[in-house]
Amino acid sequence: MAKKRERLEVIRDILKSIRENRKIKPTRLLYASNLSPQMFKDYVDELLNKKFVKLESDSKGKKTFSILEKGNEFLEEYKTIENFVENFGL
Amino acid sequence: MDLYSFIIQNKEVFKLVYALIVILACFLIVLKTHKLFKISLHRGIRYFRNAFFFYGIAFAIRYSFSFFLSFDQSFSEYSFFLNILFGYFLIMAGFVLLYSLLWRKIDSGKKEFSSLMNSKMLIFYLLALIIVVLDYLWGGYYFMFFSQILVFIFATIISYSNYRKNKGKVYFPQFYFIAMVLSLFAWALNALAGLYFHWNQIVMINIYLFNMVFFLLFLYGVVRATRI
Numbered sequence: 001m002a003k004k005r006e007r008l009e010v011i012r013d014i015l016k017s018i019r020e021n022r023k024i025k026p027t028r029l030l031y032a033s034n035l036s037p038q039m040f041k042d043y044v045d046e047l048l049n050k051k052f053v054k055l056e057s058d059s060k061g062k063k064t065f066s067i068l069e070k071g072n073e074f075l076e077e078y079k080t081i082e083n084f085v086e087n088f089g090l
Numbered sequence: 091m092d093l094y095s096f097i098i099q100n101k102e103v104f105k106l107v108y109a110l111i112v113i114l115a116c117f118l119i120v121l122k123t124h125k126l127f128k129i130s131l132h133r134g135i136r137y138f139r140n141a142f143f144f145y146g147i148a149f150a151i152r153y154s155f156s157f158f159l160s161f162d163q164s165f166s167e168y169s170f171f172l173n174i175l176f177g178y179f180l181i182m183a184g185f186v187l188l189y190s191l192l193w194r195k196i197d198s199g200k201k202e203f204s205s206l207m208n209s210k211m212l213i214f215y216l217l218a219l220i221i222v223v224l225d226y227l228w229g230g231y232y233f234m235f236f237s238q239i240l241v242f243i244f245a246t247i248i249s250y251s252n253y254r255k256n257k258g259k260v261y262f263p264q265f266y267f268i269a270m271v272l273s274l275f276a277w278a279l280n281a282l283a284g285l286y287f288h289w290n291q292i293v294m295i296n297i298y299l300f301n302m303v304f305f306l307l308f309l310y311g312v313v314r315a316t317r318i
Contacts, residue, residue: 008130050131074129081130084123084315087262089252090134090190 015071023064094292109153115305116146122316137190141183148179174222177234181218184241191248235281242274262311269307276300
């Protein structure tokens with residue numbers, strides 16, 4: 001059985017999926033995230049509130065996620081964050 | 091003249107240097123971990139940051155008061171109040187540092203708006219207040235000493251367990267464990283200094299040295315781990 005992902009890993013995986021696709025539809029992101037719909041919603045709500053990502057609608061009403069600057073910063077610093085948490089046992 | 095005699099003869103200067111080192115270390119730790127928290131929103135990092143925020147406030151209060159007292163003795167009428175504040179923030183720092191190691195097992199997962207005003211922190215605030223009030227009523231610091239000895243016994247055990255789990259994988263857990271042991275010694279010595287050694291100056295100097303190493307170890311760990 002796959003090891004349960006830590007919160008930081010889940011956020012990293014979601015942000016990576018969004019960044020790799022530049023714009024990604026919610027359903028596709030849900031499948032890519034490998035989360036239950038409820039957990040997916042919780043994570044995405046948090047990322048939206050904290051302005052890591054944004055959700056846009058086009059003229060046809062189709063919604064897509066794209067990454068914001070803070071989200072990019074997280075991905076760049078992920079190793080540092082992970083390293084810090086492991087070193088200090090947090 | 092040996093080192094201890096030299097320090098005792100110049101104690102005001104050394105107290106100031108000690109305070110500046112500790113306050114600066116806390117400031118830098120808070121600054122670097124705050125940046126990391128802003129990026130990650132990791133709760134453990136948040137509590138860790140808060141612990142050193144409280145340490146910084148405690149030492150800033152204590153030593154700015156001593157500094158002003160050396161110029162104007164009328165400040166001595168505020169001494170009991172400022173000593174209570176010092177003790178309060180020191181106790182809070184210990185509680186929050188321990189909590190930064192335990193939060194995964196205790197936190198409900200419910201998002202909290204503020205890391206300084208939530209149900210767990212309110213318990214710590216209340217406990218710290220009870221401890222300082224008891225110390226004030228008993229005319230000593232023994233409740234603070236014994237509460238912190240307990241805190242650092244648990245922190246030492248947890249940090250040793252983290253060290254064993256991560257041996258060879260990451261570098262800092264061994265230093266974290268050493269820092270916890272030093273702090274435990276410092277608090278135990280503090281209690282002994284009051285109970286048996288009549289606040290002997292040589293014992294107190296050793297306590298200050300342990301404390302300084304504690305803060306410098308954490309600063310080293312934070313600087314090395316963050317490099318931001």
